[in-house]
Amino acid sequence: MSYLRTYGPRADPATGLMWGLIILSLAVITIITVLVLLGILVRHGRGHVDAMADLPAQRGSDGLAWFYVGMPMTVVALVAALIWTVAVLAAVDSPASRPRLTIEVTGHQWWWEVRYLAPDPSQAFVTANEIHIPTGEPVLVKLIGADVIHSFWIPALTGKTDTIPGQTNVAWLQTDRPGVYEGQCAEYCGLQHAHMGLDVVAEPPAAFEAWRRGQLRPAPIPSDALALAGREVFLAHCGSCHTVQGVDTRADAARARAAGGALGPDLTHLMARSSLAARTVTNSVGGLSGWIANPQALKPGAKMPATFLSGPQLSATVAYLETLK
Amino acid sequence: MTAWESSRRPRIVRVDGDFPGARLTRIWETEPGLKGWLSSVDHKEIGKRYIITALIFLVLGGVEALVMRLQLAGPDQHVLTPEQYDQLFTMHGVTMIFLYAAPILTGFSNYLWPLLLGSRDMAFPRLNALSYWVYLAAGLFMYAGFVTGQGPDDGWFNYVPYASRAFSPGINIDVYALGLILLGISTTVGSVNFVVSFLRTRAPGMSIDRVPILTWGTLTASVANLLAVPSVSLAFFLLWMDRQFGTHFFGASQGQPLLWQHLFWMFGHPWVYAIVLPAMGMVSDALPAFCRRPLVGYTPVALSTVGTMALGFGVWVHHMFATGLPSLALSFFSGASLIITIPSAVAVFAWTATIWTGRPVIRTAFLFFASMIVLFVIGGVSGVMTASTPVDWQLTQTYFIVAHIHYVLIGINVFPVVGAVYYWFPKMTGRLLDERLGQVNFWTMFIGFNLGFFPMHLLGLMGMPRRIYTYGADMGWSSMNMVVSLGSFLFAVGILLLFINIAISLKRGRIAGPDPWGAPTLEWSVPSPPPPYNFAVIPTVESRHPLWEHWLEETPARSRLDEGLLLDRGRETIGTTALDGEPNLILEMPADTIAPFALAGGLAVTFVGALFHAWWLAGLGGAVVAASLVAWFWPRRVHADMDKADG
Numbered sequence: 002m003s004y005l006r007t008y009g010p011r012a013d014p015a016t017g018l019m020w021g022l023i024i025l026s027l028a029v030i031t032i033i034t035v036l037v038l039l040g041i042l043v044r045h046g047r048g049h050v051d052a053m054a055d056l057p058a059q060r061g062s063d064g065l066a067w068f069y070v071g072m073p074m075t076v077v078a079l080v081a082a083l084i085w086t087v088a089v090l091a092a093v094d095s096p097a098s099r100p101r102l103t104i105e106v107t108g109h110q111w112w113w114e115v116r117y118l119a120p121d122p123s124q125a126f127v128t129a130n131e132i133h134i135p136t137g138e139p140v141l142v143k144l145i146g147a148d149v150i151h152s153f154w155i156p157a158l159t160g161k162t163d164t165i166p167g168q169t170n171v172a173w174l175q176t177d178r179p180g181v182y183e184g185q186c187a188e189y190c191g192l193q194h195a196h197m198g199l200d201v202v203a204e205p206p207a208a209f210e211a212w213r214r215g216q217l218r219p220a221p222i223p224s225d226a227l228a229l230a231g232r233e234v235f236l237a238h239c240g241s242c243h244t245v246q247g248v249d250t251r252a253d254a255a256r257a258r259a260a261g262g263a264l265g266p267d268l269t270h271l272m273a274r275s276s277l278a279a280r281t282v283t284n285s286v287g288g289l290s291g292w293i294a295n296p297q298a299l300k301p302g303a304k305m306p307a308t309f310l311s312g313p314q315l316s317a318t319v320a321y322l323e324t325l326k
Numbered sequence: 327m328t329a330w331e332s333s334r335r336p337r338i339v340r341v342d343g344d345f346p347g348a349r350l351t352r353i354w355e356t357e358p359g360l361k362g363w364l365s366s367v368d369h370k371e372i373g374k375r376y377i378i379t380a381l382i383f384l385v386l387g388g389v390e391a392l393v394m395r396l397q398l399a400g401p402d403q404h405v406l407t408p409e410q411y412d413q414l415f416t417m418h419g420v421t422m423i424f425l426y427a428a429p430i431l432t433g434f435s436n437y438l439w440p441l442l443l444g445s446r447d448m449a450f451p452r453l454n455a456l457s458y459w460v461y462l463a464a465g466l467f468m469y470a471g472f473v474t475g476q477g478p479d480d481g482w483f484n485y486v487p488y489a490s491r492a493f494s495p496g497i498n499i500d501v502y503a504l505g506l507i508l509l510g511i512s513t514t515v516g517s518v519n520f521v522v523s524f525l526r527t528r529a530p531g532m533s534i535d536r537v538p539i540l541t542w543g544t545l546t547a548s549v550a551n552l553l554a555v556p557s558v559s560l561a562f563f564l565l566w567m568d569r570q571f572g573t574h575f576f577g578a579s580q581g582q583p584l585l586w587q588h589l590f591w592m593f594g595h596p597w598v599y600a601i602v603l604p605a606m607g608m609v610s611d612a613l614p615a616f617c618r619r620p621l622v623g624y625t626p627v628a629l630s631t632v633g634t635m636a637l638g639f640g641v642w643v644h645h646m647f648a649t650g651l652p653s654l655a656l657s658f659f660s661g662a663s664l665i666i667t668i669p670s671a672v673a674v675f676a677w678t679a680t681i682w683t684g685r686p687v688i689r690t691a692f693l694f695f696a697s698m699i700v701l702f703v704i705g706g707v708s709g710v711m712t713a714s715t716p717v718d719w720q721l722t723q724t725y726f727i728v729a730h731i732h733y734v735l736i737g738i739n740v741f742p743v744v745g746a747v748y749y750w751f752p753k754m755t756g757r758l759l760d761e762r763l764g765q766v767n768f769w770t771m772f773i774g775f776n777l778g779f780f781p782m783h784l785l786g787l788m789g790m791p792r793r794i795y796t797y798g799a800d801m802g803w804s805s806m807n808m809v810v811s812l813g814s815f816l817f818a819v820g821i822l823l824l825f826i827n828i829a830i831s832l833k834r835g836r837i838a839g840p841d842p843w844g845a846p847t848l849e850w851s852v853p854s855p856p857p858p859y860n861f862a863v864i865p866t867v868e869s870r871h872p873l874w875e876h877w878l879e880e881t882p883a884r885s886r887l888d889e890g891l892l893l894d895r896g897r898e899t900i901g902t903t904a905l906d907g908e909p910n911l912i913l914e915m916p917a918d919t920i921a922p923f924a925l926a927g928g929l930a931v932t933f934v935g936a937l938f939h940a941w942w943l944a945g946l947g948g949a950v951v952a953a954s955l956v957a958w959f960w961p962r963r964v965h966a967d968m969d970k971a972d973g
Binding site: 002003004005012014015016018019022023025026029030033034036037040041043044045046052053054055056057058059060061062063064065066067068071072075076079082083085086087089090091093094110144146148149150152154156159160161162163165166167168170171183185186187188189190191192193194195301302 | 407408409412480481485487488493579582583584615616617618619620622623626648649650653656657660661664665667668671672674675676678679680681682683684685686687688689696699700703704707708710711714715716717718719720721722723724787788789790791792793794795796797801841842843844846871874877878880
């Protein structure tokens with residue numbers, strides 16, 4: 002989550018400026034601290050003073066030289082900081098080339114909906130809590146607030162931009178370095194603000210394209226009996242909030258009605274994601290079972306209720322979810 | 327010469343033995359007993375109540391912080407539930423910002439102003455009492471919500487839509503909304519009082535370039551409050567209407583969530599300056615006393631105080647850099663937020679120069695004031711970093727900001743305030759605080775504070791967001807958080823030492839005498855504690871340092887402190903002209919009255935009624951308010967007090 006080092010043209014100019022200001026700040030703190038300490042040491046009266054009231058007050062020099070030296074230095078430093086600031090603002094305002102890919106990220110209490118837009122609807126798809134981008138090109142991110150205000154923040158790639166209900170904000174991502182970049186909601190948004198992480202996975206264009214094609218595939222009908230039974234449990238217990246492409250869940254109809262709201266993430270390719278519940282739980286069989294059995298224990302206040310599944314139902318559901326690759 | 331606007335011209339007399347003190351005591355003293363206590367309009371009494379109440383809120387807010395630090399001391403802790411954590415961080419902010427930081431300064435200013443200005447009371451003593459009682463009522467109102475588990479839980483900034491009814495259906499946010507509107511009434515009447523007192527109740531000869539810097543600070547803060555508080559009161563009123571009557575001012579579908587942020591920060595940022603400028607004034611006035619020389623650059627410091635505030639109204643958007651406003655607008659606010667550093671730098675250079683050109687005497691109060699310069703600079707430069715928009719996009723909403731605001735609020739408010747306690751405690755009580763315990767007190771606070779809050783900068787740079795109730799062990803934040811928690815507890819021990827020192831010194835402290843510091847300003851010319859009437863005769867002032875004139879020898883005429891206008895026909899003080907301080911009328915001051923207390927009580931009942939939709943109760947409260955106002959404005963017989971005093 003650190004942003005002392007960043008990896009892309011959206012963040013890098015600000016990081017340079019930040020380091021410049023850190024160094025300037027440390028210099029100012031050091032100078033003033035030394036001056037105050039030295040002043041006290043050099044000037045304080047020798048010997049024990051019993052009655053301050055008897056010490057005469059005198060003006061001595063008027064001391065105005067301090068302003069004549071100090072103020073021009075201050076003004077020069079501030080003006081330099083301002084010019085650098087405006088230059089960085091201009092540099093990061095928009096990417097150097099026109100982005101070919103646009104992603105719509107919606108902040109929900111307490112997870113991220115990620116929608117890959119495409120002019121051809123058959124090329125659009127939805128995922129959650131994990132953004133994949135190709136390296137070497139800018140990606141436009143449209144930011145939407147579903148309920149309350151959240152803030153989109155991938156420290157190593159971009160500073161914060163709020164997702165505000167009723168307005169669409171814009172950020173962009175670009176990096177040449179493949180890797181996983183952590184992000185986190187940065188505006189207080191309620192009980193589980195602490196557990197609202199997301200990851201940006203930057204991969205070479207070929208790998209990204211493979212991932213994208215995978216995301217476009219609807220979920221297969223599972224072949225083994227346990228997973229098939231799990232699919233029925235899923236439809237009965239989970240389908241009112243979660244969608245799986247290729248399966249007619251009740252959430253599809255509800256989503257068309259409400260467009261957002263209390264609905265949960267799309268699970269079509271759940272197994273392609275590294276964590277669950279906005280990076281609250283590792284995506285493993287154990288993690289998934291524990292999460293489904295009692296989300297409130299791991300993320301108190303989360304919108305996903307305890308499902309009260311029996312042991313066999315739970316393992317069947319997990320077996321089904323394991324097929325959503 | 328200004329025209330004299332009163333039928334009577336007071337005589338000029340010399341103070342001689344008990345004359346005219348005994349007679350004035352009878353006129354000014356508050357009668358003993360509960361009724362007298364509830365009716366007192368004495369600025370010293372009200373000032374002390376403000377200070378004590380604010381210190382109690384400081385302790386409450388501090389305990390809230392310590393509980394949060396227990397939760398955050400290690401990863402994945404379960405000391406608190408998320409809801410408890412949210413209420414705690416909200417109440418911590420509300421308490422420290424609204425119920426401690428501003429009222430403590432109001433308390434000191436209330437106590438000190440008439441003594442600094444050579445007056446017998448504030449311009450509107452009853453408004454003064456009202457301001458205190460309403461403040462107390464608002465504090466109790468919000469804490470009643472908190473202790474019943476219905477406290478505000480959306481942060482002190484209370485952003486919508488989270489604060490709207492859809493996401494916060496309980497009465498939590500209503501408690502906050504109504505509580506803050508109530509508090510706004512207190513702040514407003516208090517501010518009016520300071521502005522008028524500054525303009526009209528200074529001693530003869532005290533032109534506005536001779537007033538202590540503290541009064542410039544409080545005046546500036548008061549003017550700012552009068553302009554800023556309406557914004558927040560309106561915002562909370564509209565929000566309450568949204569929540570109760572569905573008015574849709576801030577809703578996402580029919581209103582505008584960002585409108586809330588604009589209204590809140592148009593208030594919020596000036597308010598930050600309002601809660602530091604008077605404290606900076608304390609340093610500007612008291613530090614020179616320990617340096618045995620006048621403040622370097624009185625005029626630049628006074629002007630920069632006012633200048634800070636003027637610029638302070640143009641920087642609010644720096645709280646909203648991440649909201650998606652266009653870059654051009656952001657650069658303007660970035661520029662304004664950087665430029666506002668200039669007047670602050672003036673103060674820093676003035677204090678440092680005062681040390682270098684003076685002969686500092688190291689006392690506990692001096693340590694607090696001198697260390698404040700360093701803490702101020704740390705809070706200031708981190709403020710410069712956040713003023714730069716692209717850098718702020720990373721820093722905002724992280725622990726870096728938590729570090730920044732605490733260096734600002736503890737560095738520029740708490741440290742000067744504790745210094746002020748050491749400095750003015752002898753004036754208020756007649757006894758000095760223990761000096762050796764005081765030095766331990768200082769070093770514990772100073773080390774604890776820096777240990778607790780400096781690492782927060784690093785946590786912020788390591789990406790730890792604010793307002794999270796827990797974090798994972800894999801984030802790499804654990805050890806630094808442990809250091810922060812340890813530091814915060816050490817800091818709390820430091821605050822505890824202050825209270826221990828106060829408790830011990832109240833009984834056994836060294837007798838102070840009128841002027842233990844050999845200080846320059848008028849409050850040190852009267853006994854400690856001061857008599858109910860402050861000054862036996864109204865002093866006449868010839869310089870900024872009436873008690874140092876014999877040393878400085880800078881003015882041809884000397885201030886006259888034990889010879890002056892005799893005002894003894896009832897509660898009276900002198901009214902002077904706004905700029906030059908020429909006396910031109912006698913101000914008849916009101917007697918003690920229970921009306922402000924009753925009015926505040928009626929207001930509180932009205933707000934409780936509104937909270938629960940108990941409109942009959944609101945009506946009842948309104949009736950009490952109306953009755954109190956009638957009593958308040960009932961015509962008084964002129965000089966009724968004089969007859970009593972004569973008899």
